[in-house]
Amino acid sequence: MNTIQVDILNPKAGKLLQDLADMNLIAIKDTASDSFLKVVAQLRKKAQKNPITLDEITKEVELVRAKRYAKEKK
Numbered sequence: 001m002n003t004i005q006v007d008i009l010n011p012k013a014g015k016l017l018q019d020l021a022d023m024n025l026i027a028i029k030d031t032a033s034d035s036f037l038k039v040v041a042q043l044r045k046k047a048q049k050n051p052i053t054l055d056e057i058t059k060e061v062e063l064v065r066a067k068r069y070a071k072e073k074k
Helices: 011-022 035-049 054-073
Strands: none
Touching: none
16 A cells, blocks of 8 residues: 555545545545654754753764764775
């Protein structure tokens, strides 16, 4: 089974999709809320409880850069 997202631009297309669902050829599920946005909201909520400092960000960036440059020199 393949899953795709379809944006309906014309109401007639919605009727066609509903007809296909009535014939049990497709299943229509309402995606009222975007799961990606839910994850982002959870991450933001978690970050508010324990905010990261600029020094912590700088240290992490420098660590990643050091690893990257070490790979390039090999």
